[in-house]
Amino acid sequence: MSSSHAHDESAEPQKGPKVLAVSPKNPNVRTIQVVRPENADTTFLAATATGLGITIRHFGKNLLLPRKSVEALGQGGAAAHVRFKNDIETIQYPEEKVQYPERYRGLHRLMLRDDGAVRCVACMCCPTVCPAHCITIVPEESSDPSIEKRPAVFEIDELRCVVCGLCVEACPCDAIRMDTAEHAKPVEERWEAVENKASLMGRGIRSTATQGGEGPTWRDKK
Amino acid sequence: MSILYAILDWPGTKWLFLVFGLVMPLASLLTWAERRQSAMMQDRLGPNRANIGPIKLKGILHFIADAVKMIFKEDFIPASVHRGLFALAPILALVPVLVAFSIIPFGPTIYPHSLFDKLDPFALAASDPSMPLGAFADAIRMQMFQVDFGLVFYFAVLTLANYGGTIAGWASYNKWALLGGLRSSSQMMSYEVAMGLSLMGVFLIAGSLEPGWIVGHGASPQMSPANPLNWMWLWQPVALVLFLTASIAETKRAPFDIPEGEPEIIGYFVEYSGIRWGMFFLAEFIEIVFISAVIVTVFLGGYQFPFLDPDGFRVGGYMVQEAGTAISTGGLVFKLPHWAVSSLQFGAFGLKVVLLCWFQLMIRWTLPRFRADQLMNLGWKLLLPLSLANIMITAAIKLLFL
DSSP, rough: OOHHHHHHHHHSSSSSSSEEEEEESOOTTTEEEEOOOOOTTOOOOOHHHHHHHHHHHHHHHHHSSOOOHHHHHHHTTTTTTTOOOOOOOOTTTSSSOOOOOOTTSSSSSSOOTTSSSSSOOOOOOOHHHHHHOEEEEEEEESSTTOOOOEEEEEEEEETOOOOOOOHHHHHHHHHHEOOOOOOOOOSSGGGGGGGOOOHHHHHHOOOOOSSSOOOGGGGOOO | OOOHHHHHHSEEEEEEIIIIIIIIIHHHHHHHHHHHHHHHHTOOOOOOOOBTTTGGGTTTTHHHHHHHHHHSSOOOOOOTOOOOHHHHHHHHHHHHHHHHGOOOOOOBBBGGGGGOOOHHHHHHSSSSSSOGGGGGOOBBOOOOOOOOOHHHHHHHHHHHHHHHHHHHHHHHHHHHOOOOOHHHHHHHHHHHHHHHHHHHHHHHHOOOHHHHHHHHHOOTHHHHHHHHSSSSHHHOOOHHHHHHEEEEETTTTTTTTTTTTTTOOTTTTOOOOOOHHHHHHHHHHHHHHHHHHHHHHHOOOTTTOOOOETEEEESOEEEETTOOOOOOEOEEEOOOOOOHHHHHHHHHHHHHHHHHHHHHHHHTTTTTOOOOHHHIIIIIIIIHHHHHHHHHHHHHHHHHHH
């Protein structure tokens, strides 16, 4: 370690600030002289002109040229999309929405079977894995003889949810998904943020997956 | 009819129309323009949401929303303030600016009986100025207060606005407000010196302190006052830069905003809220308009439209003396009726003022704030010597060559 330091110093002896004193205990502890350049121009006129040039260029460009498309804004501005466009980066949510990444985690939804019944079998994997304890399931006997259980109550407290997606990972039968690309809606009372089974199923679509996350996503609706 | 014209020519009426009707709306619009413009300089969109139903107008209505908000906010008065001075300070900040507008010539003199005639400047010069009759009777002057000491009056009145800030800081019973008030008074005092002296060169060249006279005559009697080369910007460029700098300091806006320093160092109106704070705010924006109007009047030809003489557009004319008045004549003339000339000149004044307001906002959002010592250095060690040198050189040139 110390040898490499010594090597560095011997390689570039001229560089760096002027050393006034070196500590006898540790040669790396030194007193140096800091030289800060004086302001060459105390009128600031040249600097003011340069700055005004920059701001006027931005102002003029943003005033005269059309805005970038929402697609270009969402992609961080690929060169082909931003030619002859201005520099404004503002996205006017909610009128304009950029396309979220493929794996963006939005509000939860409960997937449906072919007959419209809930796919969830109340296996309790998701409330078990949930780090925020935001999922409440009360299981009940299913009327379908081939299915053992179904949730009587399925509630997710979107205020407690940390949007980690572990529930989706844990689900063995593609019953819960977070691919709605919707945000949790602003609410005035805390209880309003608790999503019940009906509202979760209201966002759901029929999933034909046998296991895992196969099947149509929110992108395929378009 | 002439009673109506007399009422229109009364200073109070003109003040109502010009200051309340034009300046105040422009100043309120500037609050929106500043936010919108700063946003566009910083690659943002800025406020564009305020609307009445479907009428959005790119967010211009924000200034109405702001005004409504300020009026209906709680007028909070802290327990230990000096109530009288606390209430007086915002009025002291606002009123002098509104009064100072009385010296600004907003447009040419309007002769209501010859609105649709092409004006004859020789007949105008021949008519008795104290008792004009016939076509030139009932003249309406677009300047409320025409006095020989016009610009000195403005210096005197605008100095009173200083007391607004200082008294606000004192009356607030708040250490930070007091410090802000002190910074305010020190800055104003330092920069008023350079501000006044920088106009001295203009007075030397024009030979008058009256803004209407400067606009009506220009720098040289050999050229038409409507010729842009006859405006003071060409004759006193140093004074223009000095005056612009000093007057931006006078409006207490960045880069000279240490009296306010809203986010960090806390200014003199920290204890103010609601409409009292709004009055400080409005005073600041009216000062921007006023400074623009003064610069336009003194340096940029005021209401003069380029090459537009009272009788129409003229290229290649010359000046003759007629009954003590310099009249631009000869050359190629495109004659226009009096109403067209007046409205063009009125519009030219408005456009110049708006452009200068834009430029002031541009500077405000470009430059960072000066430190207090840099501010004093700039004021006393740079602006003051430069303005003194400008007076000396101007006087020497005038003495030797003109």
